[in-house]
Amino acid sequence: MKKVVTIGREFGSGGRYIGQLAAEKLGYKFYDRELILLMAKESGLSDEFIEESGEKITSSLLFNVAMGGMYLSNSYNNNLMPLSDKIFVVQTKIINQIANEGPCVIVGRCADYILKERDDCLNVFIHCDMEDKIERAVKFYNMNQKNIEKEIRKKDKARASHYYYYTGIEWGVAKNYDITLNSGKIGAEKCADIIYNLAK
Amino acid sequence: MKKVVTIGREFGSGGRYIGQLAAEKLGYKFYDRELILLMAKESGLSDEFIEESGEKITSSLLFNVAMGGMYLSNSYNNNLMPLSDKIFVVQTKIINQIANEGPCVIVGRCADYILKERDDCLNVFIHCDMEDKIERAVKFYNMNQKNIEKEIRKKDKARASHYYYYTGIEWGVAKNYDITLNSGKIGAEKCADIIYNLAK
Numbered sequence: 001m002k003k004v005v006t007i008g009r010e011f012g013s014g015g016r017y018i019g020q021l022a023a024e025k026l027g028y029k030f031y032d033r034e035l036i037l038l039m040a041k042e043s044g045l046s047d048e049f050i051e052e053s054g055e056k057i058t059s060s061l062l063f064n065v066a067m068g069g070m071y072l073s074n075s076y077n078n079n080l081m082p083l084s085d086k087i088f089v090v091q092t093k094i095i096n097q098i099a100n101e102g103p104c105v106i107v108g109r110c111a112d113y114i115l116k117e118r119d120d121c122l123n124v125f126i127h128c129d130m131e132d133k134i135e136r137a138v139k140f141y142n143m144n145q146k147n148i149e150k151e152i153r154k155k156d157k158a159r160a161s162h163y164y165y166y167t168g169i170e171w172g173v174a175k176n177y178d179i180t181l182n183s184g185k186i187g188a189e190k191c192a193d194i195i196y197n198l199a200k
Numbered sequence: 201m202k203k204v205v206t207i208g209r210e211f212g213s214g215g216r217y218i219g220q221l222a223a224e225k226l227g228y229k230f231y232d233r234e235l236i237l238l239m240a241k242e243s244g245l246s247d248e249f250i251e252e253s254g255e256k257i258t259s260s261l262l263f264n265v266a267m268g269g270m271y272l273s274n275s276y277n278n279n280l281m282p283l284s285d286k287i288f289v290v291q292t293k294i295i296n297q298i299a300n301e302g303p304c305v306i307v308g309r310c311a312d313y314i315l316k317e318r319d320d321c322l323n324v325f326i327h328c329d330m331e332d333k334i335e336r337a338v339k340f341y342n343m344n345q346k347n348i349e350k351e352i353r354k355k356d357k358a359r360a361s362h363y364y365y366y367t368g369i370e371w372g373v374a375k376n377y378d379i380t381l382n383s384g385k386i387g388a389e390k391c392a393d394i395i396y397n398l399a400k
Contacts, residue, residue, distance in 0.1 A: 010375075127375045172374045175210075175327045178382045180374035186398060194394060198386060 002122035002199040003103045006111040008163070008171065011155040012133030012141075014183045015126035016107050021192035023105040026199055031098055032107040038098070043090045088166055108159075112177070113167040122199045125172060125180040126191065132184030202322035202399040203303045206311040208363070208371065211355040212333030212341075214383045215326035216307050221392035223305040226399055231298055232307040238298070243290045288366055308359075312377070313367040322399050325372060325380040326391065332384030 005022060009015020016032055023030035031038075088110075095114045098104055099121075112123040133152050137143040143151065163171040174180055179198065181191045205222060209215020216232055223230035231238075288310075295314045298304055299321075312323040333352050337343040343351065363371040374380055379398065381391045 125374050174325050174372045174374050174377070174380035175382075177374070177380070178385045180377070180380040182375075182378045185378045190398070194397075197394075198390070 001120070003120040004099045004111075004115060004118065005105040005122045005124060005195060005199050006115065007105065007107045007124045007126060008112060008177070009107065009126040010128065010133065010172070011152055011159065012136040013126045013128045014136060014188050018126055018181075018183060018188050018191045018195070019105045019107045021188065022195040022199070025192060025196040026103065026105070028199075029098070029102065029104040030107075031104055035094065035098070035106065035109060038094050039087070039090050042094060043087065110163055110166050113163075113169060122179070122195070123177045124195055125177040126183050127172060127180065128182050128184035201320070203320040204299045204311075204315060204318065205305040205322045205324060205395060205399050206315065207305065207307045207324045207326060208312060208377070209307065209326040210328065210333065210372070211352055211359065212336040213326045213328045214336060214388050218326055218381075218383060218388050218391045218395070219305045219307045221388065222395040222399070225392060225396040226303065226305070228399075229298070229302065229304040230307075231304055235294065235298070235306065235309060238294050239287070239290050242294060243287070310363055310366050313363075313369060322379070322395070323377045324395055325377040326383050327372060327380065328382050328384035 005019070005026070005028065007015050007019040007022075009018075019032070020030055022028075091109055092114050095106060095109060095111050098106070099111075099115055099118065112121070115121050130149060130152070134148055137148060137152060138145065160171040163169070169176050172180075179194070181194065183191050186194075205219070205226070205228065207215050207219040207222075209218075219232070220230055222228075291309055292314050295306060295309060295311050298306070299311075299315055299318065312321070315321050330349060330352070334348055337348060337352060338345065360371040363369070369376050372380075379394070381394065383391050386394075
């Protein structure tokens with residue numbers, strides 16, 4: 001039995017939805033937006049700010065100069081550490097905490113890497129072809145058709161950079177996951193079934 | 201229903217065995233060594249030579265200079281084309297032919313790329329952790345423990361180079377497959393079950 005399922009996912013692949021379906025089937029807690037709220041509480045930063053920065057930024061000089069006036073409110077308030085790194089430290093603490101609390105599905109946030117020492121994790125990566133991403137992006141995120149492909153690529157590139165910056169591991173390379181699934185080809189429900197069968 | 205299952209696999213991951221199990225469950229033909237025999241017949245080269253070169257070589261200058269005296273026996277005998285490229289041309293023809301003949305599982309040989317225009321293919325990639333590869337390599341291939349990790353890495357590197365040379369696509373990157381599976385974590389039988397359920 002795998003007590004923790006981590007899901008990395010390309011933008012528009014439906015990975016979050018698949019995680020939710022799998023969590024329901026397994027009777028596991030589901031963390032994504034909720035995780036952000038927990039993080040915000042811990043760090044004293046606003047939900048919106050953390051959501052914005054949580055998966056997009058690496059500790060680029062420009063970002064941290066621009067954000068130079070903002071500091072975390074508690075013990076993570078070390079002015080020598082870039083803000084994005086502080087967020088990652090908080091994130092690491094919370095992900096370890098929720099994994100210890102009980103069975104759960106965690107979407108994104110480098111959870112696979114953070115929990116890599118545990119042997120009760122199933123690490124999943126969800127992706128799909130560009131046409132399927134565009135369809136989802138228009139349908140569920142109301143994204144504008146203009147430049148949509150470029151926008152989606154930008155989002156995935158940012159996720160890959162963020163992941164690599166904090167883990168030193170390439171995002172979306174098969175060997176770093178127990179299973180990877182093309183949600184467009186396989187279908188969200190079937191993906192969730194496979195995850196359920198592997199984790200239960 | 202997916203009429204053709206292609207399986208890319210790391211050395212020592214049991215991908216060939218999983219392909220065989222899946223083919224049995226599905227009642228599909230299985231091609232690996234058999235494919236090599238077919239290729240040999242077509243090209244007039246010996247089985248051993250094709251097996252040796254089929255997945256290892258790219259068209260390196262040295263290899264083709266060394267092999268300069270050997271030519272294919274029929275219409276593929278174009279002296280301006282490197283021998284490794286001639287083998288790839290034969291391979292492409294045969295893989296298309298067997299996919300047209302009926303439901304099948306094809307292991308290796310860039311079959312996923314060669315059949316990329318078909319929409320009845322399930323493209324699978326099997327990998328596993330180094331310790332699991334070593335265990336299989338010792339058990340099934342009688343490989344010597346000395347330098348075994350280096351030897352295994354060399355074999356996978358060669359497969360990756362060959363694949364990239366002929367397809368321009370990175371081997372083992374999730375987005376290039378419908379599903380990738382860590383056979384060590386999931387187990388061969390379960391991998392075959394998942395493939396069966398997705399293809400049937």
